[in-house]
Amino acid sequence: MQVDFAFLCDAATESGGKVHALGIGFERITVRTLPVVHPRAVAVVRFGFNRSDTGEHAFRVRVSDADGRDIAPPVEGQINLNVGDEVGGKANMIVDLVQLDLRTQGPHEVNVTLDGQEIVSLPFEVVQV
Numbered sequence: 001m002q003v004d005f006a007f008l009c010d011a012a013t014e015s016g017g018k019v020h021a022l023g024i025g026f027e028r029i030t031v032r033t034l035p036v037v038h039p040r041a042v043a044v045v046r047f048g049f050n051r052s053d054t055g056e057h058a059f060r061v062r063v064s065d066a067d068g069r070d071i072a073p074p075v076e077g078q079i080n081l082n083v084g085d086e087v088g089g090k091a092n093m094i095v096d097l098v099q100l101d102l103r104t105q106g107p108h109e110v111n112v113t114l115d116g117q118e119i120v121s122l123p124f125e126v127v128q129v
């Protein structure tokens with residue numbers, strides 16, 4: 001299994017295997033004051049996989065600050081990878097990250113794990129202006 005692409009955005013949906021995203025690929029959240037609650041961000045990951053990867057896989061998405069403190073409750077669930085008659089397949093994971101509790105400036109990160117192994121890390125920075 002491999003990650004074809006991964007990014008943070010403002011909003012995303014899926015239709016017919018296509019990902020539709022707004023505000024794609026942001027790396028910075030700019031705020032006027034701290035602490036502040038950022039209402040929503042979305043993590044998008046597309047997997048490429050083969051027949052040996054089919055079945056249920058547990059995922060976890062965690063958002064943390066530079067000190068490793070969770071700034072939102074982790075999102076956990078299952079993703080079912082199925083290739084049908086084909087040799088390999090693609091799967092999109094779209095995860096809403098809500099009520100991000102931003103308390104500090106600086107580096108933050110969204111970590112995505114699949115079956116307990118980190119598959120992608122999406123860094124972003126919080127900047128107070």
